[in-house]
Amino acid sequence: MNPILSWALPLALCMLALAMLCTMIRLIKGPSAQDRVLALDCMYMNGMLAMLMLGLIDGSSHYFEAALLIALLGFVGTTAMAKFLLRGEVIE
Amino acid sequence: MTGFVLPMWAEISVAALVLAGAGLALLGSFGLLRLPTFFERVHAPAIIATLGCWCVMWGMVLFFSLRQGELAVFPLLIAVFIAITVPIPTIFLMRASLFRARQMGQDVPPSVSRVVPPGVKDS
Numbered sequence: 207m208n209p210i211l212s213w214a215l216p217l218a219l220c221m222l223a224l225a226m227l228c229t230m231i232r233l234i235k236g237p238s239a240q241d242r243v244l245a246l247d248c249m250y251m252n253g254m255l256a257m258l259m260l261g262l263i264d265g266s267s268h269y270f271e272a273a274l275l276i277a278l279l280g281f282v283g284t285t286a287m288a289k290f291l292l293r294g295e296v297i298e
Numbered sequence: 299m300t301g302f303v304l305p306m307w308a309e310i311s312v313a314a315l316v317l318a319g320a321g322l323a324l325l326g327s328f329g330l331l332r333l334p335t336f337f338e339r340v341h342a343p344a345i346i347a348t349l350g351c352w353c354v355m356w357g358m359v360l361f362f363s364l365r366q367g368e369l370a371v372f373p374l375l376i377a378v379f380i381a382i383t384v385p386i387p388t389i390f391l392m393r394a395s396l397f398r399a400r401q402m403g404q405d406v407p408p409s410v411s412r413v414v415p416p417g418v419k420d421s
Contacts, residue, residue, distance in 0.1 A: 214313035218320035225327035240395045248343040281383040288390035
C-alpha cells in the first residue's frame with residue numbers, strides 16, 4: 207500500500223464514521239418523524255460512501271456491487287417512508 | 299492486496315478527492331445535526347449527494363483506471379444514480395412535512411393549489 211493512501215483512506219473512513227454518528231444522534235433525538243426519515247436517508251448515503259472506502263482500502267471492486275445495492279434500496283425505503291408520512295398508505 | 303504502487307501524482311490526487319468527499323459528507327451530516335428546524339435541515343444532506351459523492355467517485359475512477367490499466371467508469375454509475383434519485387425522496391419528505399405542519403396548525407406558507415375553500419370568493 208502506498209504511504210499517502212494508507213493514511214488518507216482510513217482517515218476518510220473515520221470521518222464517514224463520525225458523519226454516521228451525527229446522523230445517528232439526529233435519528234435518536236429527532237423531534238418529528240420526518241426528521242428521523244431524513245436522518246436515515248443521510249445515513250444510508252454515508253454508509254454507501256464508507257463501503258466504497260472499504261473497497262478502495264481493499265483494492266477490489268467487489269464492494270461496488272454492495273454499495274450500488276445500498277443506494278438502490280435506500281432510495282426505495284426513503285421514498286416509501288416519505289409516502290407513508292404524506293398519505294398514511296404506501297400503495298393506494 | 300497486491301504490490302501495485304500508484305505514481306505519486308495519482309496518489310496525491312486520489313487522497314485529496316477522497317478526503318474532500320468524506321469531509322463534505324461530515325459537513326452535511328453535521329449540518330443535519332446542528333440546524334434548528336426541519337425546513338433548514340432538509341438542505342444539509344444534499345451536499346453529500348452532489349459534491350461529496352462525486353468527489354469520492356472521481357477518486358475511485360482515477361484509482362481503478364490506473365490499477366487496471368484501462369478506463370474504469372463503473373463508479374460513476376452510483377454517482378449518476380444518486381444524482382437522479384435523491385431529489386425525489388427529498389421532495390416527498392418536504393411535502394409530507396408541510397402537510398403535517400398544516401394539519402397541526404403551524405405557521406407555514408399556504409398551499410399553492412387552486413382549491414378554494416367554501417364560502418371564500420375567488421378573485
